[in-house]
Amino acid sequence: MGQNNQKSSRRVSRGPFDLEEKEMRDLGYKAIDILVDRWTSLRAQNVWAGGTRKEMEAIFRQHPPERPSSSLSVMTEAVEQVLTRAARIDHPRFFAFVPSSPTWPSVIADALVSGFNIFQGTWLESAAPSQVELVVLDWFREWIGFPELSGGILTSGGSAANLNALVVARGEVDELDRAVVYCSDQGHSSLERAARMVGIRDCNIRIVPSTQKYCIDLDLLKKAIQKDKASGLNPKVVCGNGGATNTGIVDPLEGLAEICQSENLWFHVDASYGGFSVLTQEGKTSLEGIELADSVTLDPHKWLFQPYEVGCLMVRDLQLLESAFRVTPDYLQDMDLGLEHVNFCDRGLQLTRSARAFKIWVSVKTFGMKLFREAIQNGLDLVRDADLYVRESDTLELMADASLGIVCFIVNPRGFDLNKEELEALNSAVLDDIVESGYAMISSTKLKGQFALRLCVMNHTARKEDVLGVLKTIEMTAERLATCE
Ligand SMILES: Cc1ncc(COP(=O)(O)O)c(C=O)c1O
Known part of the structure; x- marks a missing residue:
């Protein structure tokens, strides 16, 4: 909490939207506390959260209020209700689409x-x-x-x-x-x-x-x-x-x-x-x-x-x-x-x-630039590890040589002899399973018309065990789902 918290409270100017100085500080410190708590516990949180339009309508469809409320309670509730119901793009196991993981000083600088x-x-x-x-x-x-x-x-x-x-x-x-x-x-x-x-x-x-x-x-x-x-x-x-x-x-x-x-x-x-x-x-x-x-x-x-x-x-x-x-x-x-x-x-x-x-x-x-270079190199190295893992797997099959931070592959468990439609159905079932589990987020694409799973590693907090852990989970999920079919 901020050290000026106990200062006597002044009103900074006289506009209709002014808050007391103490309320301003409390709101700001609370926001920082919320963010730091989020950042420091990110790895333990689910990568994905979402919901249907119907569910979101039921929660959020409201008329704008006529009267004011406490800024602290509005913000705390809004964070809880809105900001947590979204994918955590900066999670160390967010490998879908193109991830983004900012540095803390850049977040504060933007604020x-x-x-x-x-x-x-x-x-x-x-x-x-x-x-x-x-x-x-x-x-x-x-x-x-x-x-x-x-x-x-x-x-x-x-x-x-x-x-x-x-x-x-x-x-x-x-x-x-x-x-x-x-x-x-x-x-x-x-x-x-x-x-x-x-x-x-x-x-x-x-x-x-x-x-x-x-x-x-x-x-x-x-x-x-x-x-x-x-x-x-x-x-x-x-x-x-x-x-x-x-x-x-x-x-x-x-x-x-x-x-x-x-x-x-x-x-x-x-x-x-x-x-x-x-x-x-x-x-x-x-x-x-x-x-x-x-x-x-x-x-x-x-x-x-x-x-x-x-x-x-x-x-x-x-x-x-x-x-x-x-x-x-x-x-x-x-x-x-x-x-x-x-x-x-x-x-x-x-x-x-x-x-x-x-x-x-x-x-x-x-x-400093050295750390930026190392963070980018980390993504390149992790994708090379992923490429190697896929090449050696009995369940995974590479769809394109890994390049920069991306690797595309499919699950095709040995011994199941699946045709194109069955393969696509299995791969998309694996994708859904992984995303819904909250453990990791990956996405899919089509390469020359063929369904492919895709990992994009860009996060500076991702480690080798995150990437290999996701690939192992994909293998296990594929084997479980293929056996159930
Ligand atoms: C190659 C390429 N070009 C353009 C874009 C679009 O960029 P933005 O989402 O920042 O508009 C993307 C986004 O992933 C991209 O990968």
């Missing part, structure tokens, strides 16, 4: 930003926070090997960064009817959505098949570009994967850069998932060629251990980013302090935006 209510759309209103964003972006620029004149912006996430990238890549809008965007069948759905949102016709969004290893097929891409050119279309943008969501695979980035250069196309790399692995030697090697892109999406709320929401778009030619977004209305004329004073509203959609770099800055300064 402080909220309390200071920083408006980081213009330099005039947020000089130091804007400078911190410039510095953090410059760290990212160096990590991905972009030249000095490039720059970017922090966004709400990878989807927003991909959308902003296509706004810049699209360029002039006059001939949009004929513009074509290419990505592999392993590209993230946000790319297709972004292409639609910037006005690319559905029939001009090319989903290029991937190879057996799930990388974009460069020959098929080249053929598609030639075919489109021959039929009078205007190939515009190629999107490569810097760690595909399904398998973690990285597309041949150097090959894509070469094609884009010779065909004069914009080369975007979606490295939302895998980008920060460049901080390790292994990741740097996997992502070779990222430095040749025209734009890159990164997602600090994934593998840079930041709380939601923070993504990032880096653009090689900063001028292009700013000319795509800058608008100068009369009522913002005061914000023009000269070009060196960056107004981040000139680099993306949002005018009102939070100081997202602050949490990154605080956590990096607290822990």
Whole structure:
């Protein structure tokens, strides 16, 4: 509890929403106590909690109250009722989708930003926070090997960064009817959505098949570009994967850069998932060629251990980013302090935006880069352990080589001789069983039409016994369920 708790209580100002100083402190200390209790007992808690719409409606459907209540009791009850009825994404055994496990200083930093209510759309209103964003972006620029004149912006996430990238890549809008965007069948759905949102016709969004290893097929891409050119279309943008969501695979980035250069196309790399692995030697090697892109999406709320929401778009030619977004209305004329004073509203959609770099800055300064590199390496090592375990198992079968932090496999117990439908039914029953048990959370996908279980290891608190414990539980569950059938 806070030491100022006993101070005499003052009212800080006279607005209708003011609380007594003591109540303010009590509420804040209580929030910290709740969070620290949650964090320190996370490993012992169930990974998943949820419920049906009907159950949630029954609990939460209420009219807003007319009269006030005690802030402490409202918050305590709201945490208990709302925040605990959700998956614990930062649990050491949350391996579903793309996990996120923030550091404590970044969580507190985000709360402080909220309390200071920083408006980081213009330099005039947020000089130091804007400078911190410039510095953090410059760290990212160096990590991905972009030249000095490039720059970017922090966004709400990878989807927003991909959308902003296509706004810049699209360029002039006059001939949009004929513009074509290419990505592999392993590209993230946000790319297709972004292409639609910037006005690319559905029939001009090319989903290029991937190879057996799930990388974009460069020959098929080249053929598609030639075919489109021959039929009078205007190939515009190629999107490569810097760690595909399904398998973690990285597309041949150097090959894509070469094609884009010779065909004069914009080369975007979606490295939302895998980008920060460049901080390790292994990741740097996997992502070779990222430095040749025209734009890159990164997602600090994934593998840079930041709380939601923070993504990032880096653009090689900063001028292009700013000319795509800058608008100068009369009522913002005061914000023009000269070009060196960056107004981040000139680099993306949002005018009102939070100081997202602050949490990154605080956590990096607290822990230092060595610990960040080790935490990313931990994920890479654990997935290698998982890959090895699956290869040696009599019950599990690898569906794709493990890449970055992802491994895809199925349960296929030896001696049961299951057909495709039976296999899919067994695998999805295993998935449901594991999730409902609360012990771990994993997810599934389809690879070339085949059902696959998928583990994504990104959490800095995950240990070898967590990953192997989950794989062993999956094996035992599969054998139990297969025997019951
Ligand atoms: C490769 C890739 N791109 C884009 C996204 C979307 O990012 P966000 O959820 O931050 O919008 C994801 C999310 O998992 C991803 O894995």
